[in-house]
Amino acid sequence: QKEVEQNSGPLSVPEGAIASLNCTYSDRVSQSFFWYRQYSGKSPELIMSIYSNGDKEDGRFTAQLNKASQYVSLLIRDSQPSDSATYLCAVNTNAGKSTFGDGTTLTVKP
Amino acid sequence: GAVVSQHPSRVICKSGTSVKIECRSLDFQATTMFWYRQFPKKSLMLMATSNEGSKATYEQGVEKDKFLINHASLTLSTLTVTSAHPEDSSFYICSARESGAEQFFGPGTRLTVL
Numbered sequence: 001q002k003e004v005e006q007n008s009g010p011l012s013v014p015e016g017a018i019a020s021l022n023c024t025y026s027d028r029v030s031q032s033f034f035w036y037r038q039y040s041g042k043s044p045e046l047i048m049s050i051y052s053n054g055d056k057e058d059g060r061f062t063a064q065l066n067k068a069s070q071y072v073s074l075l076i077r078d079s080q081p082s083d084s085a086t087y088l089c090a091v092n093t094n095a096g097k098s099t100f101g102d103g104t105t106l107t108v109k110p
Numbered sequence: 111g112a113v114v115s116q117h118p119s120r121v122i123c124k125s126g127t128s129v130k131i132e133c134r135s136l137d138f139q140a141t142t143m144f145w146y147r148q149f150p151k152k153s154l155m156l157m158a159t160s161n162e163g164s165k166a167t168y169e170q171g172v173e174k175d176k177f178l179i180n181h182a183s184l185t186l187s188t189l190t191v192t193s194a195h196p197e198d199s200s201f202y203i204c205s206a207r208e209s210g211a212e213q214f215f216g217p218g219t220r221l222t223v224l
Contacts, residue, residue, distance in 0.1 A: 032211040043203045043218040044154070049211070088154070092211050096142070102153040 003027060004091050006101035014109050019076040021104050023089030026070065032092035033065055033072045037085045038103065044088055048074060079108040113137050114206050116216035123194055124224055130190045131219045133204030139184035140206035144213065145177070147200045154203070160187050194223040 005024050013019045021035075032051055036044035050056045050063040050072065062075040072091075076083055086103040093099075113136040123129050133143060145157045158174075160166040160181035168174045178190040187206075191198055199222050205213040 034212065036215075043215040046212055046214060051211075090213075096207075096211065097159070098144075098156075098213060100154045100156075 002101070003099045004089055004101040006087075006089050006104045008102060009105040010107055011104055012107045012109060013079050015079060015081060017079050017108075019079045019083065019106055019108070021074040021076075021087050021089075021106065023072045023074075023091075023101055024070055025072070025089075025091045025099075027091065027093055027099075028067075028070065030067075030070075030091045030093055033063070034090040034092075034098070035061075035063060035072075035074045036088040036090060036100075037083075038088060039085045076106075079106075081108050081110050084108050112208075112212075112214040114140075114204065114214050114216040116204055116219050118219060119217060120220045120222075122222045122224065125195055126193055128190055128192045129194055129221060130188055131202055131204075131221075133187045133189070133206070133216050135185045135206040135208075135214075138206075138208045140187075140208060141184065142207045143181055143187040144205045144207075145179060145187075145189050146203045146205070148203060148218075149200055157189075191221065194221070196223045199223045 035048040038044045048063040050065045056063045060077045064073045086105045088103045089101040090098045115134045117132045146154045157172045158166045158168045162181050166179035181187040203218040205215045
């Protein structure tokens with residue numbers, strides 16, 4: 001079992017819809033959770049961090065964390081074609097090391 | 111804030127030569143820097159973790175004599191690919207972390223070894 005698992009996709013949604021990206025992790029002591037966006041040929045860009053159970057909203061993005069289920073998700077409201085990218089879930093342990101998922105490719109169709 | 115730069119952005123070299131890549135945190139002091147490589151359409155692979163003033167910690171399977179890492183100051187880390195071969199061609203990305211848990215990535219360096 002991978003430490004951080006994501007559906008590889010591709011996930012395709014129409015413009016204006018909600019895109020839902022999911023991530024599960026295996027290390028129960030994980031403390032910090034991050035979502036990065038990576039455009040093709042570019043490096044990852046941090047878009048959300050979440051540390052406690054519940055929802056965290058930032059503009060069109062909402063991160064959701066459920067430590068009991070070892071599950072973290074990212075919702076993108078009013079999806080735009082410019083949101084088309086690969087989204088990476090990253091999980092930090094107490095030791096501070098980040099483990100990345102393989103990423104989910106999102107395509108938003110105009 | 112939290113800007114990380116890398117230089118060069120792209121390099122082409124002949125097989126057998128060495129290539130140095132610089133990673134700088136421009137507006138914060140990076141206690142820890144990370145080096146990743148990424149093949150096309152593949153996930154990030156952590157190569158090593160470097161802390162200022164100490165030896166880098168390499169991930170399993172990464173040759174420390176092949177990939178030399180120096181973290182000389184709180185704003186600069188370098189990765190030197192020694193005796194590069196075509197299979198070393200990849201996208202190399204650094205990231206930096208201050209005191210928090212968040213990592214900020216540099217723009218990456220695309221290495222092509224002929």
